[in-house]
Amino acid sequence: MTAYLAEQGVGDPALNIGVFAGFVAITLVVVFMVGRSNRTASDYYAAGRSFTGPQNGVAIAGDYLSAASFLGIAGAIAVSGYDGFLYSIGFLVAWLVALLLVAELLRNTGKFTMGDVLSFRMRQRPVRAAAATSTLVVSFFYLLAQMAGAGALIALLLNVPNSDTLGQGTVIAAVGIIMIVYVLVGGMKGTTWVQIIKAGLLLVGAACVTVWVLGKFGFNLSDILGQAVQNSPQVVAKPGGKPKLLGEALLGPGLAYGATITSKINFISLALALVLGTAGLPHILMRFYTVPNAKEARRSVVWAIWLIGIFYLFTLVLGYGAAALVAGGAQRISTAPGGSNSAAPLLAYELGGPVLLGIISAVAFATILAVVAGLTITASASFAHDVYANVIKGGTAAPDDEVAVARRTAVVIxxxxxxxxxxxxxxxVAFLVALAFAVAASANLPTLLYSLFWKRFNTTGALYSIYGGLVTCVVLIIFSPAVSGESTSMIPSADFAVFPLANPGLVSIPMSFLLGVIGTYVGGREPAEHAKFAEMEVRALTGAGAERAVAAHQLPSQHLGRAGQFAPGPGIASASHGFTPAGWFHPGLTAADDIMRE
Amino acid sequence: MSATGKRRPTARTIYEQVQASPGFANLRSRLRRFIFPMSVVFLVWYLVYVLLASFAPAFMSTKVTGNLNVGLLIGLLQFVSTFLIATVYITFANAKIDPAAESIRIEIEGSDR
Structure with a gap:
């Protein structure tokens, strides 16, 4: 196995580890430095809301560009051509949903988690429990896919074969422990800096390789495509297997998803989940709380759109560049250890030898580390803030206890x-990322949009759409070809795939939207509906009462009285004349409010 | 609404008052008139693209110049349109939304920020 790897020429594992250790050392110093200023719950969960829009935009890019986007998309383009590119476009366009419909309104109404927004005008306990369930499920699937991907990367980059359980296990454990340190010591501030450093490395690294590839072809994209067609005529998946013709087919759609009508519909289902899932990913939503106000949240999304878009343009060049330049083309890439994920590393080796490979490898590792840290802090925040503080303790938990619970949860996760x-x-388990997006698009986004824009929406509607979307997704996935029935399934030996699509979005997303409506009419009117909706809508649009960066409104919300009571007056004009009771507009008030009513 | 007298006949929250004010209604409809149609536009444009790639592969593979085909160019146009919509939105929101939102916020909270 080792001889085989050496023959494949994947560089010098010691060098790869060295560059990665450098990244870990630098980020740990940063995390320890910023970690010292973590005092309040707002510091731990939301970095004291002190990041600027551009900083948060870079961090969002860092959170979003997981190993799946970096290695996965470049690899998909190298071996499936155009269909890999198609995949990346869904990931990008999705950001417009976040920009136009979600980011600012969420920032203005929430505090730390998605559950804050979903439960704003609903009964706290059931809706927070549902929001936390969906957050934990999405985060766990995403986390599992990242960690499982680490095994393939280790095989490729550190020369530890898959058969060496102890060796790979040690590396995975080391990655996990470093990640826990980031989260515990640095909180959201530290995690955000890790994302920023990682995104910087990733973008600069990808830009260098992209310019290098383009330079080799006189900055003519057409020539790269032509060379890819020539260098990658076909792929034989297994020795003696039937060759899959690439060549000219690399340039048009259909290689990965075009075989049958089912696979085409499956792709449309995936495309829908990608474009609607991003704005429902809890670890992305939580990033909007790290900036001081909605305007900065908006700026951060626009920054993220530019960075992510430019990065996907790089992967287009990287993917076709790998198919064009790696000796042996797509055939060698798809049979290398790590499969198509090896496209970018092999390309780096081809161009810059072991040093460039070492840098790209370290960036890939840093990517896994940073994304996992972001997921862990989100899942732990949701458990501590939604489940522990609000569902279990009914909103009476002291913020310090809540943060202590969050830290312990982070260790467990x-x-x-x-x-x-x-x-x-x-x-x-590659389908887990698609599943995470499908659950986010089915359980989270419909509920978020209804909460923000539909006055009539109520607790029953929220529960129907969250649990309905979640259950539909998971059940459909279990009975899909992703789990059984095909050679590429998780359990290839069994066949209970009665649902033909590996991606459930096409069914589960409309289902969740529909269930939200049905639940709302089943639930009937709730008391104080009008006042609550008015508060949410006004706050969402104007930022009144939103959580601030400064510590002026740091009183624990639960100790304050009923919010929003106001004797009849001559209208809002009077508000500007001496009508500013201290702490009156603290957002957490609503939580206390609802808990009292229960 | 307080005319119904069922809930709290004498208490109308500041938020309800603001929500009922013309300034706020104006702000809300200005925002919605931008974000809803724009969302429909980019979602339809993306869906058309996905459907073309799925069901018209021959058209998408038509060469335009060199090895660049229609599919690649439409794909790159998706990038262009995404960047464009983001830029247009931020310009719009900075100019048309923020000042109105800010003045309503100050009316509610007082200028304590």
Missing amino acids: GLVAIAAGILARNQN
């Missing part, structure tokens, strides 16, 4: 991620 990563290491 980290350990679970290590264990799951080792167990799932050689499993085919």
Whole structure:
């Protein structure tokens, strides 16, 4: 195995580890430095709301550009051509949903989690429990896919074969422990800086390789495509297997998703989940709380759109560049350790030898580390803030206790991620990322949009759309070809795939939207509906009462009285004349409010 | 609404008052008139693109110049339109939304920021 890898020429593992250790050392110093200023819950969960829009935009790019986007998309373009590119466009366009419909309104109405917004005008306990369930499910699937991907990367980059459980397990455990340190010591501030550093490395690294590839072809994209067509005429998946013709087919759609009508509909289903899922990913939503106001949230999304878009343009060049320049083309890439994920590393090796490969490898590792840290802090925040503080303690938990619970949860999640990563290491769990997007698009986004824009929407509607979307997704996935019935399934030996699509979005997303409506009419009118909706709508649009960056409104919300009561007056004009009771507009008030009513 | 007298006949929250004010209604409709149609535009444009790639592969593979085909160019146009919509929105929101939102916020909170 080692001889085989050496023959494949994947560079010098010691160098790869060295560059990665450098990244870890630098980020740890940063995390320890910023970690010292973590005092309040707002510091731990939302970095004291102190990041600027551009900083948060870079961090969002860091959170979003997971190993799946970096290695996965470049690899998909190298071996499936155009269809890989198609995939990246869904990931980008999705940001417009976040920009236009979600980011600012969420920033203005929420505090730390998605549950804050969903439960704003609903009964706290059931809606927060539902929001936390969906957050934990999405985060866990995403986390598992990242950790499982680490195994393939280790095989490729550190020369530890898949058969070496102890070796790979040690590396996965090390990654997990570093991640836990980031989260515990640095909180959201530290995690955000890790994302920023990682995004910077990733963008600069990808830009260098892209310019290098373009330079080789006189900055003519057409020539790269032509060379890719010539260098990658076909792929034979298994020795003696039937060759799949590439060549000219690399340039048009259809290689990955075009075989049958079912696979085409499956792709449309995936496309829908990608474009609607991003704005429902809890770890992305939580990033909007790290900036001081809605305007900065808007700026951060626009920054993220530019960075992510430019990065996907790089991957277009990287993917076709790999197909064009790696000796042996798509054939060598798809049979290398790590499969098509090896496209970008092999290209780096081809161009810049072991040093460039070492840098790209370290960036890939840093990517996994940073994304996992972002997921862990989100999941732990949702558990501590939604489940512990509001569902279990009914809103009476002291903020310090809440943060202590969040930290303990982060350790548990980290350990679970290590264990799951080792167990799932050689499993085919790539569908988990698609599943995470499908659940986010089905359970979270419809509920978010209804909460923000539909006055009549109520607790029953929210529960129907969250649980309905979640259950539909998971059940359809279990009975889909992703889990059984095909050679590429997770359990290839069994066949209970009665649902033909590997991606459930086409069914589950409309289902969740529909269930939200049905639930709302089943639930009937709730008391204080009008006042609550008025408060949410006014706050969402104007930012009145939104959480600030400064510590002026740091009183624990639960100790304050009823919000929004106002004797009849001559209208809002009077508000500007001496009508500013201290702490009156604290957003957490609504939570206390609802809990009292229950 | 307080005329119904069922809930709290004498208490109308500041938020309800603001919500009922013409200034706020104006702000809301200006925002919605931008974000809803724009969302429809980019979602339809993306869906058309996905459907073309799925069901008209021959058209998408038509060469335009060199090895660049229609599919690649439409794909790149998706990038262009995304960047464009983001830029247009931020310009619009900075000029047309923020000042009105800010003045209503100050009316509600007082200028304590």
